[in-house]
Amino acid sequence: MGKIGRYGEYGGQYVPETVMNAVHEVEDAYNKYKNDPEFKAELADLYVNYAGRPSLLYYAEKMTKDLDGAKVYIKREDLNHTGSHKINNVLGQLLLAKRMGKKRIIAETGAGQHGVATATVCALMGLECEVYMGAEDMKRQSLNVYRMNLLGAKVTGVSSGTSTLKDAINEAMRDWCSNIETTYYCIGSVMGPHPYPEMVRDFQKVISEEIKKQILETEGRLPDAVVACVGGGSNAIGAFYNFIEDKDVRLIGAEAAGKGIDTTLHAATMAKGSLGIFHGMKSLFLQNDYGQIDEVFSISAGLDYPGVGPEHAYLRSIGRAEYVSITDEEAVCAFEYLSKTEGIIPAIESSHAVAAAMKIIPEMDKDKIVVINLSGRGDKDVYSIAKYRGVDINEE
């Protein structure tokens, strides 16, 4: 890593002048508090006593037997309070926002997991909360919309563009430009302008710290592969980070191939994207020859994003991490498989990681170990999976 906020050529701070001082303010505050013992202690306490960390590293015995290859461990981020890894980041950022004296929090959300986590922690900390969500996603994830309302947050629908995550980010950025003095923008993934990719990664790296400790305790050695899904990439970077120096551990990210990467209906940035500058960062994006950002598609609202965090683009460019594309159909099959095999209903996002792992596990020797990062639980997805399978579960 060279310049501050850069991962090779990726990263940077490409935002309108109106928000530059606000971005610097976040950067200064983060640098001030990230090593502050009091801040760290308060966050560690919230991780344990509010989020329910450490999350389990579960040995999936039935899945291991059934796939007849490597041993399968599942990192249960779905068991965290609010049901996903998103709480790790939100607790960190909102502790910071409070120290910065901010009273109003805005966030974007795709599947609603980051929105729910933000609304939850705002309720806990007594902060005003407004969540931007694509109108299309509000339909797909109506349960999470109501959940955020219950928590006291205002959910604002965004019907510009494709009415999904990308447009929710655009609108949150516009809000930030308008309310810069009072408002803190809590970005949900390892994306956006520096310091967000670094800060969000630092708040998520607890996942790989725990995996490392837990696997050493149970197996006495490191895993052979860690698999995680990638939209913006926050759960994946969290699961990868402490293994980056352990070169024998394969790091595999699973992105959304939608209807297939040879169709136009996918969100496979790593497979099909090109270098661009958007949403505050230089990274890979799905775009046309004129730099117009593509409309993307995935059954998973959380992976339905036309870009990827800069550190992932960098890890791939140096060959340290590999990225595969998983179709809607593969993800739904994995969703059903894990539910039936282990009694764990995974988020449709995390199901992409399960599907990617299921492709490599049977090919591996039995003394090998694969860790799947199960970033979230799938209760929120039951309706859309039923719909995908042609089952009508609407109540009268």
Next chain:
Amino acid sequence: MKNRIELCFENLEKQGKKALITFVTAGDPDLDTTEKVVIEMLENGADIVEIGVPFSDPIAEGPTIQKASLRSLKNGTTLDKIFECVEKIRMKTDKPLVLMMYLNTIFRYGTEKFFALCKQKGIDGVIVPDMPFEERDEILEYAENNGIFNINLVAPTSHDRIKMIARESKGFLYCVSSTGVTGTRKEFKTDFDEFFGTIKKYAVCPYCVGFGISGPEQAKKMSAYCSGVIVGSAIVSIVEEYGADSPLKAGKFVKTLRDAMDC
């Protein structure tokens, strides 16, 4: 050869006049209309025209320009077609033409090729709202090699950054009137005496104010603080309402701005 923007401000100063800079989104509803709108605005008192290159995700824009960008992109507007349009406009005028566009539309096109074409087709400057001062190296070398000005922006939230940005500005400094996105406003909350006081202290080129200026009265009032005013969304609204019939309407509106500023 001197940049047309510099010449423009030198002439205005001699005449004791303020600059009127107007904006239109290219390709809304089509590029033939854009060409006519630009010419009408220039013939009715605009000194500089900003041509907006539509982007799929214009994060600094309010609803009016967002919708215009979308209409334009739906009609198949591309940067290549916009350059063809600029070439036609340039045959009819010697006044400065500036492109306002998002960094990705330059970067993806090829920064070197882009600025070579700007020079060839008769563009004088670019305004890139999502490229802050610290990231200017993305384009600066290529812009300067082709004699194109990178117009810097300062905002009411820039505070201590104004000094650094103002000192390195060329052509004119774009002063954002208020926080938030583009679009007309009934009133401003910014303390203009303080904002422009700081800018005046450090500016090495003319400075103009934009964002939210909706009509003749505001244009007159705001021009008192600086070297000129920039009017965008109000014109884009006229194009939205009148479509192919908008050139004459836009021209008439620009004349009301000019008259108010000159009296």
